[in-house]
Amino acid sequence: MIAPQIDAAAVAEAPAACWLPPELRAAIDALPGGVTPYRKRYDHDDQHLEVVFERLSPDALAHVIGFLRRRRREVLARRSVRDIIDVLERAAQRWLDPAYPPRAAAVPEIAFITGFSPAMVDHAIDEEQASSRGPHLALALASELGDPEFLDGFRPNPRTGGLTRAHGPALVGAIFSSNIPALPHLEIMRSFLVKAACLGRVSAGEPIFLGRYAETLHEIDPELASCLAIIYWERGDDALEAQFLRSIDYLVAYGGDAQIQRLMTIRPPALDATWHGHRLGFTYVTREALAAGQDLRRLARAITYDFAIFDGFACLCPQAVLVEDGGATRPAELARLCAEEMARWARELPPRRLDLAGAARKQAFTQLCMMSDAIEVVGGPPDGSYLVTVEAMQRFEPSGGDRYLRVVPVAGPAELDRLIAPLPRHHLQCAAIAAGGAAARHHELRELLASWGVTRVVPPGIMGRPSMMWHHDGVACLGRMVTWCDHELIVPELLLGRDAEALIGEAERDPSATLGAALR
């Protein structure tokens, strides 16, 4: 290990991509040929970092799955939601502390492997853990389930006229991607929140965070952490992948379109899943936001943050800024402010490290833009840390990331109809709207966007930090995983115009009496 800022002696042990609870680890190690460790090497210039991966035998994987199912019954099923949230809250608090040793160790490693700057990785951890706090988890459950305690046992439900209970799947399988550093704990949290054990397949593109987060859970609550396993199989290891898909009760998959399509084809037909594939976002600025008296510097600062975060390589990142012409400020003027703010972000959150080929490609791209009559390069520094242009758009084209901010002057929402409406619904995700104080414009735009499949509308500046409560990619991710059971105590017609809660209380005390009354 020779990555910068890392004391070689401190990391003599290569970090491990996979994580198993100690009891399970011991059992797997005892299986002949159960686990084969090997190292992957990550190179950059003359430095490298090695990470230990491991291949599980089919027996070992079966063992892992059996273990997780058992621990789910023994631990998760007996814990209260409040208790689980408390553990996750404590994990978030630890990770929010920059001095927390696992975090301090993970940041340079993640930066080295992903190429993101250490400052960006640090920032990403802050943002993601900030939205992983206990109260947010409780709100997310409340938003999607009504009452989180439905997961703890049957609870009176005035809307159904009886008692309601929700069960998560026993075992959630999660396949992670690597483009957003330190994010995958989201699916561990979601699994645990619905009391599902979680079996995750780590991405080789960011193999550092998950294992360390699992270790944190283990420190805080080894029992709960024993419901979690992080494994790996190489792309193309179809047998192990098929075994994984056969053995889980619910699948959450992140990845590119090709990966998602493939998984859709090979998964068992009955396996329910949530897919997080390629997504597109954009920013829309109305002329009201550009009216005299508006704080344009602040607007530019917010818009550019969305392009800088994750260097534009997240589904959450916008691909272009559509700016209405005809306001007090011209789109090109806003672009100039954006270029200044991009320069600031380049200093505060430095862009990712590029290899020679990547830097060459980026430099050539900037220069091709400069050569074009149709493109005005407003900001394109020689170091390639960002690119801001003003250009028309015939059809919506993704920018390709790397802090390429295109300001596209538009006449009005009719051009949204031309550019955005034709995009495949399943690709649309976030839209940032800046419309000043014009409530009617906000209303008009969000109605349009939602009808086309946009799943998240925000003001500029927070595209990259979704709340835990967001219906992620348009899906109630927690709600979708649970199965409901309703004990109907009161026939529906009896509910109307009555005090449902009192009736349910009565029915709970003497179910036969209440039901009999209903039948009379």
Place this chain on the structure above:
Amino acid sequence: MIASVSEPARDAHDALHARIAEFIARGDDGDDGKRAFEALALEAFAFQFATIRPYQALCHGLGRTPDSVTSWRQIPAVPAIAFKQYSLFASAPEAIIRTFRSSGTTEPSRSSRAHFSRAGLALMDAAIAAGARSRLFPDGRSTRILVLAPPPEQVPHMIMAHGMAHMVREFGLPGSRFLAGPRGIDFAALWAELDACQWAGTPVSLLGSSFGFVHLFDWMERESCRLELPAGSRLLDAGGYKGKSREIGRDEFVAWAARLCGLRPARVINLLGMTELASQVYDRMTPGAAGVARMKLPPHWMRTSVVDPRRVGQHGPEAVGDGEVGLLRHVDLANLERPIAIQSEDVGRSVSASVDGELRRGFEILGRAQGAEPRGCSLSADDLARPGDVAAQSACA
């Protein structure tokens, strides 16, 4: 704001053209030559700034114009891929008599286009001849030139075929010819020629693309053909492999040529040529630790520096140190009609060696910069351009 192309600038072209042709013909003349190169490069830059509109826009974008540029090193280089997108030509479009296209291996539909006027073609031919005279035929020996490529009539857009045809005209003994057609190399005819030359003692110059030679060597291995080419024979292979044959390391290539054709390593010479450049760079043999070492040494009317786009100074990417890896950036005076400064995607490093008793700086090529693919869960343009894409959907709407 792009200034309009001025007529006086176009008139200056002819004079400058003549002076560059004279400089190429005159040969390398030490410090005077270096000063002359600098002066001609800056003049050519000013001319191209005034006459090639996209180039002028690039110079403005980079903030490096004839008013501020004081050395050939500071001249803004055009990315080679710009030739795919823009017409980069200093003269009027009516003056174009030839357009060469790159093979465009990854995107055949979008290949580089290099336009030539009659004068431009003549300047390139002069550079080709001067280069071959000093680097391929320094012994002044005439050889029968056999070309493993189709003749220019069959591939009028291939700059390599044009260059080799010019070498056949300038240096070839009677009987020199092209031995490939639409279906590839005519191995039987080639073998007959080589065999005849071998027995007649006629020295041969074998010219072709690197991957063409790999196919030839494969064929010779298969057919158990071996040659002992007569003294004075040589081999010139151009370019890399571009995915058209398996990749062969240089040492293996040279050893293969020795084993199959009886050519000494010093007689096996690689050539760097690009559609975007009028000049070529030959291997230059230098005494090395293991007998003969080779480096690419640009001709005196050309400079190649090795730059790292990640290290940018006030005047653009800075040259890396000796032995460090970077991208090759060429300044070629024979490119007077097209930007003289070209940023290639070739990865290389600069090397220094003693040539004729003088320490000279050349370079070696290590490969191509494999573009870092965009990553992440946001879409790339390619993803959206697949069948069933946006355009198709909007057509249904």
